[in-house]
Amino acid sequence: MTSTCTQCGAELLPHTSFCRQCGTAITPSGGLQGDERTTVLFDDADIVATQRLDPRTTSPDRARLNLPAPAVVEIPKKSTTKVVLLSSLFVVVLIAVVCAIALVRTRSSRIASGDGLVYPGARKLVDMVSEGGGRAIQLETSDSFEKVDEWYRKAMKPQKVVQLTSASVVLRNDKTTATIVTENNKTNILLKIVP
Numbered sequence: 001m002t003s004t005c006t007q008c009g010a011e012l013l014p015h016t017s018f019c020r021q022c023g024t025a026i027t028p029s030g031g032l033q034g035d036e037r038t039t040v041l042f043d044d045a046d047i048v049a050t051q052r053l054d055p056r057t058t059s060p061d062r063a064r065l066n067l068p069a070p071a072v073v074e075i076p077k078k079s080t081t082k083v084v085l086l087s088s089l090f091v092v093v094l095i096a097v098v099c100a101i102a103l104v105r106t107r108s109s110r111i112a113s114g115d116g117l118v119y120p121g122a123r124k125l126v127d128m129v130s131e132g133g134g135r136a137i138q139l140e141t142s143d144s145f146e147k148v149d150e151w152y153r154k155a156m157k158p159q160k161v162v163q164l165t166s167a168s169v170v171l172r173n174d175k176t177t178a179t180i181v182t183e184n185n186k187t188n189i190l191l192k193i194v195p
Contacts, residue, residue, distance in 0.1 A: 133195035
C-alpha cells in the first residue's frame with residue numbers, strides 16, 4: 001500500500017518521516033504531523049539506513065567521443081618542495097641584506113664629511129650629525145690661534161673671512177663654516193658642515 005502526502009500529493013516512501021517533495025512531516029499512521037515533537041533516541045532495530053541510489057555516469061564516454069585521455073599531473077615530491085622553499089627563503093634573505101647595505105651606504109653618503117677638516121692633533125669634543133645629513137664638530141688644540149687660522153685658510157680656501165676680534169675668526173666656503181676662537185691658552189674650532 002502506497003500512501004501519498006496530504007499536503008502536495010507526492011508518493012511517500014516507506015519508513016520515512018517526511019515528504020521528499022515538500023518536506024512536510026509524516027505521522028506513523030501516514031498522515032501529516034503538525035506538532036513539534038521532542039527528539040527521541042531509537043534502538044538500533046528502529047533505525048532505517050538511507051538507501052543508495054543507482055549510480056550513473058555524469059560525464060560522456062571518452063572512448064565513444066574519441067576524446068584524449070586526461071593528462072596526468074605529477075605531484076612534486078616533498079624533497080623538491082623543501083628545496084624550492086629553502087631557495088625562496090635564501091633569495092628573500094639575500095635581497096634583505098642587499099637592501100640594508102644600500103640603505104646604510106645611501107645614509108652615510110648623505111652625511112656631510114668633515115674628516116678632512118679636523119685639525120691635526122686636535123681633541124674632538126663634539127661630533128653631531130643632524131637628520132638632514134649636516135654635521136657639527138667641536139675641536140680643541142693647544143696650538144696658537146695664528147697657526148690654526150693659517151691651516152684652515154689653506155685647507156678650506158674660504159670665500160668669506162670675518163675677523164671678529166684679534167682672537168676669533170669665521171671662515172666660510174660653500175659647504176663649511178669654521179669658527180676659530182682662542183681663550184685660556186686653548187684654541188677652539190667649531191665646524192659646521194652641510195651635505
